[in-house]
Amino acid sequence: MGPKFTSASEPGRGYHDIGGLDYGEVDPTITEVAPWEKLSIAIGNSMGGQGRKVINTDMGRRAREGMGEEMYNELAYFERTTESMKITLIEQGLFTEEELEERMQDIAKRISEVRGL
Amino acid sequence: MTNETEKQEPDHGHSHGDLDADAHALEHIHDHDRQFQPDLEDTPPTRYELMVYAIRELLIEKGHVTQEEITKARNTLESWQPSRGAEIVARAWTDPDFKKRLLTDGNEAMADFGVDAGGAKLTVLENTDEVQNVVVCTLCSCYPRAVLGLPPDWYRSKAYRARVVVEPRKVLKEFGTEIPDEVTVRVHDSLADLRYLVIPKRPAGTEDWSQEQLAEIVTRDSMVGVTNPKAL
Numbered sequence: 598m599g600p601k602f603t604s605a606s607e608p609g610r611g612y613h614d615i616g617g618l619d620y621g622e623v624d625p626t627i628t629e630v631a632p633w634e635k636l637s638i639a640i641g642n643s644m645g646g647q648g649r650k651v652i653n654t655d656m657g658r659r660a661r662e663g664m665g666e667e668m669y670n671e672l673a674y675f676e677r678t679t680e681s682m683k684i685t686l687i688e689q690g691l692f693t694e695e696e697l698e699e700r701m702q703d704i705a706k707r708i709s710e711v712r713g714l
Numbered sequence: 715m716t717n718e719t720e721k722q723e724p725d726h727g728h729s730h731g732d733l734d735a736d737a738h739a740l741e742h743i744h745d746h747d748r749q750f751q752p753d754l755e756d757t758p759p760t761r762y763e764l765m766v767y768a769i770r771e772l773l774i775e776k777g778h779v780t781q782e783e784i785t786k787a788r789n790t791l792e793s794w795q796p797s798r799g800a801e802i803v804a805r806a807w808t809d810p811d812f813k814k815r816l817l818t819d820g821n822e823a824m825a826d827f828g829v830d831a832g833g834a835k836l837t838v839l840e841n842t843d844e845v846q847n848v849v850v851c852t853l854c855s856c857y858p859r860a861v862l863g864l865p866p867d868w869y870r871s872k873a874y875r876a877r878v879v880v881e882p883r884k885v886l887k888e889f890g891t892e893i894p895d896e897v898t899v900r901v902h903d904s905l906a907d908l909r910y911l912v913i914p915k916r917p918a919g920t921e922d923w924s925q926e927q928l929a930e931i932v933t934r935d936s937m938v939g940v941t942n943p944k945a946l
Contacts (some may be wrong), residue, residue: 616852616903620876623868623888630864633763638864639788640770643779647832648787651778654906658854674855674870676762683765692772700768701761708759 612666634675641682652685660684753818784868791864798859799911800932802827804925806838807916822910829860831909836861840913841939847892848886848901848939849880849910856904858911862934869938879903889940912939919945 639651644651645707660681687694732750759767760887773779806813815823820836829836836858839847851857852875857865868874878885882899886892893899902910920928935941 613853615872616739616850616879620873623871623873623877623885625868625889627866627868631763633759634765635788635791636770636784637762637766639780639784639791640766640773641786642791643772643783647790647830648783649779658906661854672762679765679769683769683775686769686773688864691778692769692776696772697765697768700772701764704764704767704771705758 611662612669613662631675637675637679637682641678644682644686651689651691652682656685656688657681660688740835757919793857794861794863796862796934796937797829798829798931799858799934799937800929801925802829802861802911803913803932803937804929806913807928808925813913816913823901824861827861829859831860834906836911837902837908838911838913839900839939841896841915843915844901845898846886846939846942847910847912848878848899849904850875850884850910851899851904852876852879853903853905856906856909858909861911862937866934886940889935891941912937914939914943917943917945 630645641652642648646653657678659680661677664677664680664684668680669677683697686692687697768801770784774781774784802816806816812823812826816838819842820838821829821831823838824831824836834856839849841847849857851869855865855870857869874885879901882901883893886899904910914932916928917931920931931943931946933941933943936943
């Protein structure tokens with residue numbers, strides 16, 4: 598574990614702007630990208646520059662850089678990119694936060710029913 | 715790698731029937747994306763996994779995108795492999811005119827290989843006896859995906875992003891790469907609109923190798939600049 602980022606205490610530096618800060622050794626472990634993570638990328642690409650052009654890379658970055666330091670550091674990489682995609686799609690008016698939360702609960706219910714969880 | 719995993723017969727106590735039932739209940743959850751991890755199959759999906767499924771259903775239902783478009787994007791994603799970058803490097807090693815085009819305008823030259831960088835500029839950097847180029851994205855994880863696939867964990871890691879710009883020799887040592895003092899290490903920070911590909915130094919002892927043989931020793935990490943290819 599590396600030290601907690603100090604970016605919030607440095608004027609003018611965003612919490613994502615970590616180049617040059619202290620951190621521990623680079624962990625060379627490679628993990629397989631999970632199917633849902635690939636799906637997240639595919640949805641983003643089909644809505645983005647290589648697809649419908651409703652969202653773009655800059656919007657995603659702006660969302661990540663505006664989600665707050667706590668959330669940014671707490672979420673795993675693909676959680677963060679999914680969260681920022683969600684933010685931009687809601688901003689574009691494609692669905693609402695409420696619709697999404699409701700649908701997530703509905704899918705959780707469907708999955709638990711078929712898996713007997 | 716994913717494909718190999720997906721091709722394996724499930725051998726974890728679940729029959730195909732369970733997966734089929736899941737598919738039926740989640741009709742939008744396409745086969746390809748529904749390869750539940752054996753170890754995780756008995757645990758509920760995480761919040762963000764659910765969010766991805768929910769985003770897909772809502773976008774499709776509201777007509778903002780089609781399943782076909784998502785599937786196409788998913789297939790494109792699978793087609794992005796470091797082997798493509800390796801073929802490009804091997805050609806640059808054996809074809810001076812191509813290398814010149816590559817260094818002048820990466821997008822133009824890589825179009826020969828069907829590479830579409832999606833609007834981002836592809837800049838190609840050549841390692842020499844004097845210079846070792848290393849690529850990072852300190853702000854996020856910008857990476858030439860169309861030629862190298864998805865960035866590996868370490869490239870996205872905060873440790874790499876934070877440290878490689880200030881102590882590149884030390885970071886490269888952690889990858890087992892020793893750079894002699896007389897060689898300049900040049901670190902390039904990527905942007906959403908600007909991605910880099912490194913042409914590593916062609917190792918000695920490969921003078922009479924074919925392009926195909928050469929491509930086999932060009933690794934992903936060497937095209938990011940953190941390792942150097944070796945003649946096998």
